[in-house]
Amino acid sequence: MPGFTTRPQLVGDFGMVASTHWLASAAGMSVLERGGNAFDAAVAAGFTLQVVEPHLNGPGGEVPVILRAAGGRPRVLCGQGVSPAAATMDAFAGMDRIPGSGVLAATVPGSFDAWMLLLRDHGTMTVRQVLDHAIGLAERGYPVLERIALAIETLTPVFARHWTGSAAVYLPHGAAPAAGSRLRNPALAATYRRIITEAEAVGPDREAQIEAARRAWSQGFVAEAVAAFLSSPVPDGAGVPQRALLSAQDMADWQAHYEDTVSVSYGDHTVHKTGPWGQGPTMLQQFRLAEALGTGHDVLDGVSAEFVHRVTESAKLAFADREAWYGDPLRTDVPLKELLSADYAARRAALVDDSTASLDQRPGRIGDRLPFLPPEYLPGRAPGDRTTGEPTVGDAAGATPADLRGDTCHLDVVDAAGNMVSATPSGGWLSSSPVIPELGFPLGTRAQMFWLDAASPNALEPRKRPRTTLSPTLVTRSDGEAVLAIGTPGGDQQDQWTFTALLRVLNGVDDLQEALDTPMFHTNAFPSSFHPRETVPGDLAVEPGVGEDTIGDLRARGHRVQVAQPWSLGRLAAVARDPESGELRAAADARGSQGYAAGR
Template sequence: MPRFTTRPQLRGDFGMVASTHWLASATGMSVLERGGNAFDAAVAAGFTLQVVEPHLNGPGGEVPVIFQAAGGPPRVLCGQGVAPAAATLEAFSGMDRVPGSGVLAATVPGSFDAWMLLLRDHGTMTVRDVLDHAIGLAERGYPVLDRISAAIAALEPVFTRHWTGSAAVYLPHGRVPAVGTRLRNPALAAAYRRIVTEAESGGGGREARIDAARRSWSQGFVAESVAAFLTTPVPSAEGEPQRGLLTSQDMADWSASYEDPVNVPYGAHTVHKTGPWGQGPSMLQQLRLAEALGTSGEGADFVHRVTEAAKLAFADREAWYGDPDFTDVPLKDLLSAGYAADRAALVDDARASLETRPGSVAGRTPFTPPLYLSGEAPADRTTGEPTVRRGDTCHVDVVDAHGNMVSATPSGGWLTSSPVIPALGFPLGTRAQMFWLDPASPNSLEPGKRPRTTLSPTLVTREDGQAVLAIGTPGGDQQDQWTFTALLRILNGVEDLQEALDAPMFHTNAFPSSFHPRETIPGDLVVEPGLGEETIAELRRRGHRVQLSAPWSLGRLAAVARDPETGELRAAADARGAQGYAAGR
């Protein structure tokens, strides 16, 4: 395959930020230039993303973070809020799935506390420092991209008829904002300004003020505003009144937390992911399968083996993954080389599988979810995390000269999820839609449980334990397919990050979607035309049901890297979507 890049890979030794929006990357770089470290920069960039990509994430959403402080081990910060205390199976009686929109699907908003905890424990700056850019952009306005305008246009009937709080923010002057105009969110700016004021009025040092900001969110005026908004029924997208389950006590009872990552070795490197409350271990299963299958190179063989491995790994995701605080996930067995070898034997190099085939582990019977075939499930105009063509999630990676490295995938609380709370300027999220309502599922809905999400940042270390790569992408179920493909290219010898990200992408939807209405498309394979006519024809010959996507439409990857020997830093951001950029020097 000829080498091709849309822009140069960045190189330097001071600091690098790569994200899905240039304003977030610029924010992170500004923080580094002012003396902040990678953690300060990631937090500031994360808050900026909430403002400038409101169709992709928001303060009512969540964020998983995987990071390594210089000289320390890789760690995971869980910013995934849990199901409310009232979110029982009985509360959804008469439904076969949790709705994809509306306040019924809200879990505890987790991103604010997670960002603040990361700032307190690993950053150097203040609450004001990291919120300054986000507040300014919300007050003065930020440029409306075509995807924001299109998302608002699709929801205009819902906003005008049912979600008046959303209309007040996203339909200025009663109209869909045109591409290139500026959109403001004064209510969100005021909420963040109040948090800054309350944090600084309490006295104490930097850490005490950050904790005061966390209390303003989870126990103060933010939680009170959420509770007040939910005291009366809230209209769904169809105008049906819904009584939300989330309470201020749910918010007060939860906080972000640290845990060890899950990892597997691959060659001279180790790849680290979140636990099975996210889909991250599915990438690790794919790495084990790639070793067993000898997957490398490009062309039809590469695409076929990666796709067939993904089908097996994601079938196991639905069968076994869930919050390990509530369910026994046999992760050691699932990530073993022996299990991968057994699973790899199911791959037929000559023929694509049209089946969903979870594995049996330690004599246990896997959970098999219902299969809603494409076209058979009910439509939902505001369903969960949209496909990449309509936007989905955000991502940011940061590395500094000290060797601190951060990878984060903020999501949830989209403007399409539920009505904006007028006093706060943002809607709640809908992450509970990822639960199954079948008690046999390891990801069955339970109060206080984390939904098994798709959010999946990645950190890579070398043999001596030092971090060398952070990478990730938006994309729901596709995250650990697109990132896996790029990562496999990098670990197998593609040295230019931009080249690895720009290479043609593909993915499959041949397993239950994580989002309402939970569709499955057997044999599905979505490919970019850049794979080439010969490769695409061969994939069809092997039985893949190929869908040809638009050029440059699959993925919005970002990555940063560090060479511990020389101190050189590198960064790249996917040109797809025309808004992701890297910055650094």
């Protein structure tokens, strides 16, 4: 559907913010208007998302960030906390998978330190200034979206019976809030106000205040409250007590840090992603396959069966490699250079049959090294059980947090100076584990992404980063200037939806909103990253906008097509900059009815 858009693309020259919630975009824009730069705005928007999308992220979660400061080079800021020191295979003896909810799956919360490090090194504002909007919304209340209301309604029995801290925040007056009502989190607001107080107690120096805030989190009252909460067994969603592995020492020993990006060139541009501790390199592998297969040639002609088939088959190959080879590169040997080489892509592209969809897991071999292939999957689920990365809601009367997968948020910011940032906050959502009463937020469950199989590159080890799905994207030109930041929530689907939109942009679609509004599709024909890690062989989810002819053709090629609800696959956001003219652009996906861009 070339030329179709749900909204106008925003165009200006002052600053642009795009995110998955209008209040986060407004907070970021407010910071820009008050003289802050793109990094200040990103931090403010990130903390706002923790308040207004608690079913998708929280302070107990994590965030990967890709940034480029004007005149600098792209960098990754790793806000992914590691597994606890006590997280050994023996700690999960008798289990075949790490549970998807409860404190047993908690890793070190990474988002706060990452946002503070970004503020210290690249921002201009104080801790108070970037937390102002989040505190105000937590104290005064924020609008309850339909998805939040549904998530809380589903979990009401768990909150009421087992998670009293969660009930205190999310069941005001003893019942789930209605969609359209307002919800407050005074405990979280008090946590942030105390952090500000301790930060400002060290004096007027901005950087000293930020360092004091970091200490208050990782070594001070926040870590102490986490440790006190975990000192006794904590019930999981079924009421079974769990003894957590996370400790205050784990929090004190970890800090966010910077890394080089991983990148490949595509035409006149370079696409930058995180390392293989995230799934980002799968997008880079898909670009290599697109070059080998000539996939970009017909991307501007709409969503043809040929295009969907080739993109889907390429995604299957890339994601098979994800399970076979990806893990924390500080703890495992990931052959990333080989995986991203043109020669390897050519060999993999030869496996794509234009007439037939593959139903097999086909990771590639690297030299004499054999790929890890998970010994068992969970095939046979109804395809509709895994349509998107969004939360799946079971029967409210018997639901547990495992029935309600958390998801993710996203934000992108660019300012007039050319500073650009892309971030994908996630984890610590309200369904993960009980809210810590003193702090107003739950811990995350990111350890569920480890395999309890020593042969896996993503095998559980102490103090290791789990291989996540979180995947922001930044694009530069050949001269190093940042020209685009883009991303979406969606778990395993992030690097499928974003790839489709980005392929359109890099092949000539100038209107960002048009690229984001293109009918979306994805496959689930590989192991899910989340408990219970099911696989749906041959699966292909499509929006009806791809057209009946395309759907029929795809089924004839052997794809097991499930037609999703209209406008249900993805929640993309993007910002762009033309270095010559200084023109800035932004767009946000209308899917979900909450993502918006703001700018002028």
